[in-house]
Amino acid sequence: MVANSTIIPAFLVGWIQIVVPGDCFDEFFVKFNFLHVPCLKITISKCLGFAIILGSSIVKLPQVIKIFKAKSGQGISLVSVTFELMAISASWAYGAGNNFPFSSYGEAIFLAIQTGSIAFMILFFSGKHMHAVAYMSIFVGSMAFLLSPAAPKELLATLQAGNLFMVVASKMLQAVANVRNGGTGQLSFVTFLLLSLGAVARVFTSIQETGDSMVVASYVLASVMNGLILGQILYYWNVPPPVVVEAKKVK
Template identity: 50%
Template sequence: METISWFQTLVLFFLPQHCYDEFFVKFNLLDVPCIKVAISKGLGMGIIVGSVIVKLPQILKILAAQSGEGISFISVVLELVAISATWSYSVASGFPFVAWGESFFLAVQSITIGILVLYYSGKSGAALIFLSLYSVMMYTLLSGLVSIQFLAFLQSMNIVMIVISRLMQVVANLRNGHTGQLSFITYLMLFLGSIARIFTSIQETGDPTMIATYIVSTTCNCVIVSQILYYSSVKPKKE
């Protein structure tokens, strides 16, 4: 009985009670609504697990080269704001963790990339200020002091921020004639993750703004992945 109880508790962590009953009591393994829920939960958890390391290759590449060459700092900041808006809006809206959990891990890694880009540009003081301002911003957004209406507005602006941030990186790549320290693995994982998020957002939240945001994100990530592949044989010009 202890094993059954433990198993049931584990399954109920991912699935609602009625889906547990359909799968493991009635043995109705072809229940379409519950299959969709199971796929969505599985993808959501997979995205969150992947997000823990998704930008690690980018961070390691910067550390190894001791340079943030080719990485647009403004693009990093805009992406960080977009990620943080999704994080705070989802928390305030009471969405399940599997629907937005990667935002937390992506934010931590993005702030790290921003700090490293500033640090290796000889701007240690600016890096410290950057971290301090972001910490204050997130404390304010998550504290409940900000209205859900304002957070919804920030979320609606995500599409604009994502497009601008990615376009700035795309333009920087075109001007440089290479992609510098951009990590192919990182952007490929972001591309695949945003594709999966379209489905999980439809299933878990039904929020049209979040769904549209991930559709736009998928398109933009695809462009950068294509650029990295195109410039993979081009070596950066040394001044």
């Protein structure tokens, strides 16, 4: 309960408590103890969490736009994207199923939508229109189940534990594809830079808000693996895409 001596107008109290919850509101705005370390950690974590969620709503748009403009997903591994989508979806379902604060997992919702769109375009622009529709149908149906009360907590925990494998597998598959292709194709530098920064920030917020070792470990690995792909994009920066030479038709 907020004391009456707070300097904050009543209409703003509810909004501020989203990032400065409970007793920390009193520490800051009633007792004016702005150096209260535990509350500083909570507030920084909340602010970072919501900033990550806000950023996640657009983080993959550069990648989406790049594929859409090129009408091609050349150089992007569909298997890698699928593993990434599975990892993101598992984090979303696990966070929601365990009633974690929205600020600790909310970005997974936006990342799943954008990653699913990338997978859809990879298939669609390769001429596999029905495959693209089937892919998205399976994804939507799976998430509808995982987010429902019918999904067992044990299943959600198993999927989250599998995140460690899926995070590494998704990025290693893409890294190997980049080496084989001698370039990074339609991968977006901006997207992977933002993903790397977001994953690093998520390590701190996950420790602070969930204390779940599986969640923390998955973000540590995501930081490392996103950094690997980012390094490849920089390494292959000036490498032109491979030229496909069509064979001459024999008359």
